Amino acid sequence: xxxxxxxxxxxxxxxxxxxxxxxxxxxxxxxxxxxxxxxxxxxxxxxxxxxxxxxxxxxxxxxxxxxxxxxxxxxxxxxxxxxxxxxxxxxxxxxxxxxxxxxxxxxxxxxxxx
Amino acid sequence: xxxxxxxxxxxxxxxxxxxxxxxxxxxxxxxxxxxxxxxxxxxxxxxxxxxxxxxxxxxxxxxxxxxxxxxxxxxxxxxxxxxxxxxxxxxxxxxxxxxxxxxxxxxxxxxxxx
Numbered sequence: 001x002x003x004x005x006x007x008x009x010x011x012x013x014x015x016x017x018x019x020x021x022x023x024x025x026x027x028x029x030x031x032x033x034x035x036x037x038x039x040x041x042x043x044x045x046x047x048x049x050x051x052x053x054x055x056x057x058x059x060x061x062x063x064x065x066x067x068x069x070x071x072x073x074x075x076x077x078x079x080x081x082x083x084x085x086x087x088x089x090x091x092x093x094x095x096x097x098x099x100x101x102x103x104x105x106x107x108x109x110x111x112x113x114x
Numbered sequence: 115x116x117x118x119x120x121x122x123x124x125x126x127x128x129x130x131x132x133x134x135x136x137x138x139x140x141x142x143x144x145x146x147x148x149x150x151x152x153x154x155x156x157x158x159x160x161x162x163x164x165x166x167x168x169x170x171x172x173x174x175x176x177x178x179x180x181x182x183x184x185x186x187x188x189x190x191x192x193x194x195x196x197x198x199x200x201x202x203x204x205x206x207x208x209x210x211x212x213x214x215x216x217x218x219x220x221x222x223x224x225x226x227x228x
Contacts, residue, residue, distance in 0.1 A: 004157070031214055043203065043218040056213045090157055097213045100146050100165045105157035 002027065004093050004106035012112045018079040021109045025072050025093030031055075032074040033103065034066060037088040046089075049074055050097045081113045116141045116209045120202075120219035127226050133191040135202055135222045137178075140185065141209025147171075147180050147187040148216070150203045158203065161189075194226045 005024040013019050025032050033056075034046040045058040049068035066076040072093075078085055088110050092103040121136040139145065146165045150158040162171030167182035178189045187204060204219040211217065 006157075033214060033216075035216075042220050043216075045215050045217070048213050048215055050213075056211070056215045058215075092158075092214075092216075094214050100163075100207075101214050102160055102163065103214060103216060105150075105159070107155070107157045 004091055004104050006089075006091050006106035006109050008109060009107065010110045010112075012114060013081050015081055015083060015113055017081050018077060019081060019111060020075055020077045021089055021091075021111070023074045023076075023091030023093075023106060025074070025091075026104055029093040029095050029104070030072050031094040031097045031101070032068055032072065033092045033094070034074070034076050035090045035092065036060075037090055037108070038086075043090075046076065048097070055097055078111075083113050085111065086113045087111060116145070116206060116211055116217040118204050118206055118217055118219035120204050120222050123221070124223035124225060127194055127224070129196055129226055129228050130193045131226075133189070133194045133198075133224070135189040135204075135224070137187045137189065137204035137219060138185050139187065139204075139206050141206055141217075143209055144182075145206040145208035147178070148205045148207070149176070149178055149187070149189050150205060150218075152201045152203065152221070154200075161202070194224075196226050196228050199224055199226045 033048040048056040068074045088108045094101040117140045149161040162173040164171040164180035205216045
């Protein structure tokens with residue numbers, strides 16, 4: 001069974017640009033969550049999608065957005081990039097939504113903003 | 115709101131030493147508790163979980179017990195190996211947040227020397 005696939009693995013962007021990251025969940029999983037990991041702030045929740053609907057949103061500015069497609073694949077977009085957006089972005093998939101549900105993480109996309 | 119506090123790191127041990135990584139949490143109700151491990155260049159892997167008070171999660175020699183009275187979920191291993199070197203994250207879901215959203219601690223870097 002394939003794991004969670006995130007593409008690309010590495011990305012370098014310039015301030016002011018926008019970027020789209022992709023996540024393919026484990027087959028059969030319908031919930032996808034996104035997290036930002038930085039040395040200073042640690043792991044912070046961005047948003048969660050289930051059945052193409054955003055179910056939860058973290059405390060990030062509107063420049064951060066996401067969506068989920070009918071095949072459960074998800075994308076997140078960051079517009080008007082800032083230096084502080086440099087981070088490892090992790091996607092996690094779960095079978096369903098729920099506090100006891102195990103989340104399976106991808107290897108992440110390392111975004112560097114210069 | 116929900117929060118997780120882990121012992122300050124990094125932790126350096128010799129092979130076969132006993133490991134304890136402390137984790138305490140703040141949340142209303144009965145959250146689910148998790149330990150995740152992150153190896154260099156990788157995403158997070160679930161190590162163990164507990165979903166109700168007094169539950170003990172265990173995996174690969176690691177154990178943690180959900181202590182409601184002390185709001186703690188300390189990670190222990192009787193004899194660590196070099197291959198256990200990684201960053202360990204304590205996390206919770208539930209409490210004041212819905213869905214599968216995870217709140218993480220700061221992470222503890224463990225280095226095991228031969």
